Amino acid sequence: MTPPPPSRLPLGAAPGRAGLFPALPLWSRSESSGPNEEHCGSAAQSPRPWLHRSREAGAPAPLGPGLLRVCPAPPPADGGQAGGASGMLLQLSAEFDLQSDVVPWLLAQGPAAALDTFEKSAATPYVVNVERNGKIIYTWKGSGSTCIGLYDPLNKQNEHLYTFEKDLHIISCSINNEKTLLAVSFLQSTKEERVNQLLQPVSKCLTLLIEIHPVNNVRVLKAVDTCIRVQFLYPATNRNPFPESHLLLISEDKYIEQFHIHVVTEDHHKVVIQNSGQLPRDRVADDLIWAQWDMTEQRLFYIVPKESRNILKCVQFYPDENFNLILEASLDIPLRDIGLKFVNFGYDYSQDQEMEPRSLNLQVFTSKTGSFCLCCSQAPDIPKEVTYSVSFLHKGYSKTFTVAVQRTDYPQVKEAAFLNLDYYVAVYLPGHFLHLLNTQHPDLMCYNLFLTGEDARISMLHQSSIQSLFKSAVWDRCSGRMFTVRINESSLMQFLWNSKLDSDRLAALHCALLHVRSTTDLEMQIIEWISENLSVCSTFDPLQEFIIASLYWAMCPETSKLDKLLPYTSLLYWNGIIPGVTCITDIISLPELKVQNCKGFWEKLNLNLECAKYAEPHLHYNNNVLRREWYKLLSEEKAEERRTTTYLRNIFENAKKVLSNLAAWNLEERLVPLFQEEDYQQRLLIGLMVAQLKDHLMRHLQYVGKMKIDQIVLEYVSELLDLICRIMEAVWRKYSLQSCVLCLDERGSAAECAAFHIMSRILEAANGMCMPLPPGFHTLHIGLGVRCLPLHTLLHYIDNGVLQLTETCAIKLLKDLDNTEKNEKLKFSIFTRLPEAIGHKVSQLWNHPVNSNFIARNSVKLLLDKLRNRQHNRPVGDRLSVHVEFLPLNYLVDMLAEAEDQGLNPFEEEDNVNAKFVEETALKHTMMLLGL
Incomplete structure (x- = not known):
């Protein structure tokens, strides 16, 4: 059903109050446009619902005589096509595009024949700000006027906010959450204004506060010769509108103020500023040389120079009108000659076009895991080298990377772009490289993905106009497009399969398990890769990394601080290198939190800082104590010197709980014949691991409670055994093996030999980490060995501990094999190697x-x-x-x-x-x- 066409109401010149600035007649705000006719998918499918763009623009209501020349977006720097690029590691999804989301709406306001009457540069719309709720403020120029509009990505609507009947250069613009107040900072750029400045000096920059619900009044907040940027604060997303708005003014005179504006409602619909005199305000920061706004978390980062070093500070704004200086950190980065720089305080397109490439790019990125990174890149002294550094303030060290740029067919870019991917910081130099730095575990270089050539290509992004506004989003300032960014799962797996270096394989494996997170399909792909590449990796065991990393992320979201207590890798150190990249690690001072008992991000950051102070690696659970205790119990069992009955009863009771829990998870019958027998050694190890891990967590998580810790440990060990079973199930399905392959009177097939090899590597990985195996594993393993190996190799594997003789396997030898000369030789060789306890039981049957x-x-x-x-x-x-x-x-x-x-x-x-x-x-x- 086709929706009815939107109403077309003529827009007249509704002058409103003259206010304090009568020289600028005003156009009133128009009604918002109607909904679009078609949507490309629903908002619920987008990772950010309010950023889900539509590729079909609806027919908006007209705006009157404003004119526009349509300017096509310049082609992408990498030659990519519009839309997502499935072959790239970083996949972009276009969420907003001026040309498709705004221009059709603007074209509907006037006759197309009049478009040729204005210069191209004067008519092109450009974005000036993005608010916390995702609404995008843009401006364009009409017939001697300057207009301001608002795009709402949630309902795909454009809205005309305000029109100045002057040719103005908009510097900064912000609207409050209720859309009742508009703050605008601009320069007077017309020839008439320049002439008036010669006759009667006026301020270069004007900052206005305008009532727009409806247009009622205009107040001058600042009239100065330096540029001012404005930014409204936004309350929590779940809070009702409040009668007071708070506005930040950021001045190039190196200070930041907060204005408090209280509004009242008149005549049931007019919203008017209540303060009759000067608006109350607070001084937030002074003497700053750099500032960055975090619109999502409502934080202000700024740097103040001191005699010895620069100080990074952070102010947190709260919904209850308060703000606190919450953090200070000493920096070793020289910043005295950078001038004054602002990050994420809107976008001044004209000024950016006039500026030469910046000599310093400095950004702060935070994540929900409590990581706090300061990224810095400077113009290179050597043309073919790019240097950038990332200070992991939550860890207490920084890493400085120097990359040799090989390609000469791309123009030299002065700085690398930084993108916030939450768990990663991406450093991107178009045409040269893409470097993904692991922010939660940055200690070893092998956790970082460094891509070059075609692997590093990102279509649809320009070379020097990329800005990361918030997590997993990027704004291409040149084309006026906004994208969500995510790591492409299929490209990541393709990179894993094609990698030739262990560092690339390990980085891709960790990225898939720890960032993309485990799904059933992805897990099967990783197991497939592991089964084909068991002998390829020389510096790490892929089975160990898969099991440890999968367990880490399966359990860590459950409890705070658990990620500091459980291991995330089997590697203790890594001495490899990444070709073409040099890295220098420096120790830096840890930040100091000024406010105690913080919640959310600050609580997690404080936990990271505490762990950094007390040497975090020593907090991770290791298997040394477990291994010693297990070997001691086995030796006592062999010498018939068992511990007290109570101690062993508790150990085996732990194992019983784990196996019962595992049985409850898996109601369907397994392909692999495991859990079919009593396995004393493995049940002993399962119970011991539960006891040891419980003791470790109790030392550091006393506040959690014993019952919760018992549940965490039970699920951890159960998940460990289940992971091994899932690997085995995948192998059985891959080679189409039957559920029972323990008929020992037949020779094994090539598929069974491959399964035996993988089981041997699983056993090696488990022994290396002292991990328990499912009861029945050793019986199945030696059963496949009997079927697949020559006798001398079989006995060699038994004598060297690769294969372990079990009572079940020995009994099956008696049942399945007759007393031919060949079988007698096999039986005799096996029986002479049986442990004494098993030999006494089995010998009576032959x-x-x-x-x-x-x-x-x-x-x-x-x-x-x-x-x-x-x-x-x-x-x-x-x-x-x-x-x-x-x-x-x-x-x-x-x-x-x-x-x-x-x-x-x-x-x-x-x-x-x-x-x-x-x-x-x-x-x-x-x-x-x-x-x-």
């Missing part, structure tokens, strides 16, 4: 002379050990605790007992030895060893 020899040898060994260690005064009846139903052996035992009782050497009684049996057994054993 009725074969070789097994009889095995029983006899073990029993004699046991008896002789007791004869050597036993006191002679003990009764003879207690000398053998296990009675074996094997008559020759019983006879031998009786003879040895009698010899012991008489105090004789049992080896001197040759008549008690069956020489023929010994000879046959020795000959058979020798033939097996020689392979005859």
